Amino acid sequence: MxxxxxxxxxxxxxxxxxxxxxxxxxxxxxxxxxxxxxxxxxxxxxxxxxxxxxxxxxxxxxxxxxxxxxxxxxxxxxxxxxxxAAARGGIEGVLTVCARVSFATSWLARHIGAFQLAHPALAVRIEATDRAIDFTREETDIAVFFGTGDWPGLQAHHLLHADFTPMLNRDLAARLGPACIP
Structure with missing residues (x-):
């Protein structure tokens, strides 16, 4: 069988x-x-x-x-x-990109193909994670964070503007009142 x-x-x-x-x-x-x-x-x-x-x-x-x-x-x-990896042979290296799960699945996944076509000798590894990245302990080349870019010891580049909309349970929104929502 x-x-x-x-x-x-x-x-x-x-x-x-x-x-x-x-x-x-x-x-x-x-x-x-x-x-x-x-x-x-x-x-x-x-x-x-x-x-x-x-x-x-x-x-x-x-x-x-x-x-x-x-x-x-x-x-x-x-x-x-x-x-x-052996079959690809000509790979110059691996670029490891860590990004929040939401960003990796909604934006990065759609755009990585164009990058790969422009850089065929570079393998890209995406790690979708919601935890903080420690560059001193992890083999990560790039991390995509949300925030003001004020992270000591790191160089930050603005990628894009994003608007966020809070989604609340109707009962919670009623308890918090209109002052909680800008």
Missing amino acids: STVLPPLAAIRVFEAVARHLSFTRAAAELGMTQAAVSYQIKLLEERFGGPLFLRKPRQIELSAAGQRLAPAITDAFALMTEAY
């Missing part, structure tokens, strides 16, 4: 969730919604025929089957990454 592999997208999601032990952090890393991550894991578990994660209040852990599967999947992705 031959075994047919599940969709690679679901396997990739499994690897990220297994590594982070968090649907939320995996979603941020992959530039997906948490619901999309949950759906991919559900598809994989249905295909597998059993749970790969044990869901507990406010945390998850790998099931026994997940514990057996995760290291092999992680090794397989590392092997594919090495093979891809």
Whole structure:
């Protein structure tokens, strides 16, 4: 009997969730919604025929089957990454860009293709994260933050103007009153 592999997208999601032990952090890393991550894991578990994660209040852990599967999947992705890098051969380097999840998924993802076409010898790695980046400890070349640009030790460049609109529950808006909304 031959075994047919599940969709690679679901396997990739499994690897990220297994590594982070968090649907939320995996979603941020992959530039997906948490619901999309949950759906991919559900598809994989249905295909597998059993749970790969044990869901507990406010945390998850790998099931026994997940514990057996995760290291092999992680090794397989590392092997594919090495093979891809070797095949590209002419890459001058890797530009690592960290950006807030909302910016990475709504703006950066749409514009990165043009940059890649203009710089084909440079590989771009995007890390979608909502945590602060420490340039002294992480291999990050560029980070996109929202704010005034007054970050000690960093050089800031204005990229674009963005308007934000607060979304409030009707009851909360009523309690806070009109003074809370500019």
